[in-house]
Amino acid sequence: MDILTAKNSFLNYCRIAKTLSPHTVRAYQTDLAHMAAKLGCHIPVSSISRDDLRAYVGGMLQEQGLKATSVKRRMATVKLLFKWLEREETIPLNPFHRLDLSIRLPRRLPRALTVEDIRKLLERARHEAEVGGTHSAQVMHFIVIALIVTGLRVGELAGVDLSDLNEAEGVILVRGKGNRERQVYLPGATAKAALQAYLKTRAMIETESDRLLISSYGTPVTPPRIRRRLSALADRAGLTRHVTPHMLRHTAATQLIEAGVDIRFVQKLLGHASIATTQIYTQVSDTSLRSTLEQADTLGRIGGQRGR
Known part of the structure; x- marks a missing residue:
């Protein structure tokens, strides 16, 4: 062969x-x-x-x-x-067997939004949904909130059907990598209210799609469309960074870790097969801690020791 x-x-x-x-x-x-x-x-x-x-x-x-x-x-x-x-016994021996081949990756921390950037993005999305009141603005408001509080991958969110949603409980059934199913949650009144507001506008659109997220034309909202609209929303919110859905996933994980949520709960929420993947967010938290301590500068603030 x-x-x-x-x-x-x-x-x-x-x-x-x-x-x-x-x-x-x-x-x-x-x-x-x-x-x-x-x-x-x-x-x-x-x-x-x-x-x-x-x-x-x-x-x-x-x-x-x-x-x-x-x-x-x-x-x-x-x-x-x-x-x-x-x-399949097509080859007698796998050439990867005992293959000594190491590809070293640069160690990079995930890029996450600051708390101030999160506020700006959420406020702009909320303002456009309330003032404009269009279906497009409502769906974008819900998308931003859902990505930030659940840490969903953009493809996972775009793939959610109405039948996967428990509106009353704020629970979404998600199919992740390898078709593994997991549940994610929309905690708090704000997230649930954004969902309800979006569902009201969705109900007024003629569509044959069972997808949760649909456009004003009744067609499913695709991941590329979400990426484009999120980037444009971030620009209108005054953010200087290029914002992507995956950045919001990193932001969700970082915020949960910094809030003291057990890392195994974060692993389950994000759908990571290995906890080693989730542990990188503890390093992000440590980096944030160090930055905060540097800004606090206890000795400098109280007029402490000078370098000798």
Whole structure:
């Protein structure tokens, strides 16, 4: 079996047997198409060696100048392909077996909004919803609140159906990565009121869609549309940073950690498979603590010790 045939068979397996989301399958398709183009579409998969994989990684990092995060993601997809080929007994030995290959990622803390930026964004969204009163403004107001209090991924929020919503309890059933289901909550009167206000305007729009979030034309609101409208809203709110839905996810997690919520609860809310992924937000909290202490400057404030 050559690489091209293996790639197509694996993608069919992901669609049919694993029932992965179209978004995930498209991502796999992109990663494996790149590998096939670089290694050769028609070479046998059984002939690919550890040296081929090392050369492929080296080419991406050195010749193509790809970021380490992109290379690591692509290699994770390639590894899934070969693991499946080995399980299907298409290849006698997985070239990833005992492969010593480490791709170091730069250590970066998640970007989150400050409390002041959160206030500005929420206030602008609320103002436009109340003053304008349009369906578009109402849906955006609810989206901003939902992302900030739940930490949902934008694709998860866009994929919520009306049947996934318990309006009275403020509970939303979400299907995350790997089709894993979890419940998220809209805590407090403000979040529930934003939901109710949006649902009132939604009920006045003719639509055949069961999606919770719909446009004024009755069509489902897509993640790209949410990204564009959130960025524009942030500009109108006077924020100088480019704001994305994922930044609001980071903001939600950071605020919960700083409020003292147990990290395992935050892990469950965000849908992280491993708590190690969630633990990075404790570092964000520590960074915030240090910044606050530096600003407090206890000795300087009370006229304390001078440097000697």
